[in-house]
Amino acid sequence: MKIQFVDLHAQYLTIKSEMDAAIARVIRDSAYVRGPFVDKFEQDYAALFGVPHCISCANGTDALYIAMKIMGVGPGDEVITTAHSWIATSETITQTGARVVFVDTDRDTFTIDPTLIAAMITSRTKGIIPVHLYGQAADMGPIMEIAKQHNLWVMEDCAQSHLARFQGKLTGTFGRVSTFSFYPGKNLGAYGDAGAILTSDAELARQMTCYARHGGLTKGEHVIEGINSRLDGLQAAVLNVKLPHLQKWTAARQRIAARYNELLAGVGDVITPPVAPGRDHVYHLYVIRTEKRDALMAFLKERGVPTVLNYPVALPFLKAYAYLGHKPADFPVAYSHQSRILSLPIYPEMTDEMIGYVVEQIKAFYARA
Numbered sequence: 001m002k003i004q005f006v007d008l009h010a011q012y013l014t015i016k017s018e019m020d021a022a023i024a025r026v027i028r029d030s031a032y033v034r035g036p037f038v039d040k041f042e043q044d045y046a047a048l049f050g051v052p053h054c055i056s057c058a059n060g061t062d063a064l065y066i067a068m069k070i071m072g073v074g075p076g077d078e079v080i081t082t083a084h085s086w087i088a089t090s091e092t093i094t095q096t097g098a099r100v101v102f103v104d105t106d107r108d109t110f111t112i113d114p115t116l117i118a119a120m121i122t123s124r125t126k127g128i129i130p131v132h133l134y135g136q137a138a139d140m141g142p143i144m145e146i147a148k149q150h151n152l153w154v155m156e157d158c159a160q161s162h163l164a165r166f167q168g169k170l171t172g173t174f175g176r177v178s179t180f181s182f183y184p185g186k187n188l189g190a191y192g193d194a195g196a197i198l199t200s201d202a203e204l205a206r207q208m209t210c211y212a213r214h215g216g217l218t219k220g221e222h223v224i225e226g227i228n229s230r231l232d233g234l235q236a237a238v239l240n241v242k243l244p245h246l247q248k249w250t251a252a253r254q255r256i257a258a259r260y261n262e263l264l265a266g267v268g269d270v271i272t273p274p275v276a277p278g279r280d281h282v283y284h285l286y287v288i289r290t291e292k293r294d295a296l297m298a299f300l301k302e303r304g305v306p307t308v309l310n311y312p313v314a315l316p317f318l319k320a321y322a323y324l325g326h327k328p329a330d331f332p333v334a335y336s337h338q339s340r341i342l343s344l345p346i347y348p349e350m351t352d353e354m355i356g357y358v359v360e361q362i363k364a365f366y367a368r369a
């Protein structure tokens with residue numbers, strides 16, 4: 001049996017007729033950049049979260065950058081974020097001219113450890129960016145509390161956490177702003193790049209919209225210099241077809257994760273991904289830990305099971321951040337995770353047979369080793 005890490009085509013086949021018709025309508029109407037399909041997506045996405053404003057943009061990285069620019073982040077400022085994420089989270093801080101301040105993660109949830117945040121706050125700190133990594137909500141209770149005490153904004157990076165909740169409340173509804181990616185492999189994915197920002201702050205929403213459209217909301221008038229970061233009509237149409245299925249697809253991911261948890265319990269030294277009380281997990285990625293990571297990864301590859309490292313080097317240890325001079329002892333948890341984590345295949349269309357095959361190969365590895 002040949003397993004794929006993610007099978008986007010399998011999902012397309014389940015919605016093919018709707019999808020083909022939706023794409024044809026965009027072409028019929030030449031509604032390529034912004035337009036009615038984009039408006040519909042912004043309205044529906046905001047409504048799903050019960051938040052008044054959704055500002056669509058070109059990708060999830062721009063969403064982070066636009067939000068920080070408009071919140072006034074710039075040279076001389078510091079922004080706190082997690083040591084374990086995709087580089088988009090931290091590179092956009094640097095793009096604004098501010099300095100990235102990393103905080104280590106929690107051993108079980110891979111999300112920022114709130115007990116370590118206060119020690120990193122200085123007079124230059126402007127905000128905190130928690131990431132709901134792999135799809136599990138970060139510990140938003142204490143994070144919001146610390147932010148409030150120190151008068152900092154919180155911006156949630158929800159690129160991996162569509163519909164995940166913290167104590168029953170959706171991720172993306174805690175921070176002053178929250179950002180989403182609809183990169184094709186994300187839990188809600190377009191057929192190209194796409195992103196969005198959510199906020200309840202009308203003035204911030206207006207300014208972010210303006211900045212993302214060359215600094216102007218009416219033709220010919222540019223109140224500031226902005227950037228070009230627009231959602232295109234084809235991507236919006238794709239997202240409009242997929243959005244009504246998101247709940248069902250999320251439940252499928254959770255069912256697959258539960259099946260993995262059950263079948264992998266007690267297998268070798270595998271630690272399945274724990275979920276902290278009060279938080280839920282939408283399993284953008286299903287990440288196990290093992291001391292034999294590299295050998296297991298190679299074995300699985302031979303047996304037709306692709307796995308991925310998300311991410312092989314924690315952010316502070318990337319070459320890009322060598323200038324910060326961090327040592328492993330500064331972020332012991334993120335450092336220890338980077339050589340132990342392994343992402344197994346997961347996507348809503350995965351069958352029990354496929355899950356069974358993946359688990360059998362993992363068992364075969366430990367039987368041999």
Ligand SMILES: *Cc1c(COP(=O)(O)O)cnc(C)c1O
Pocket residue numbers: 059060061062085086088089131157159160180181182183193194195
């Ligand atoms: C995917 C991702 C982003 C960036 O989104 P793009 O749409 O690829 O620009 C940001 N943060 C995290 C945690 C991500 O996983």
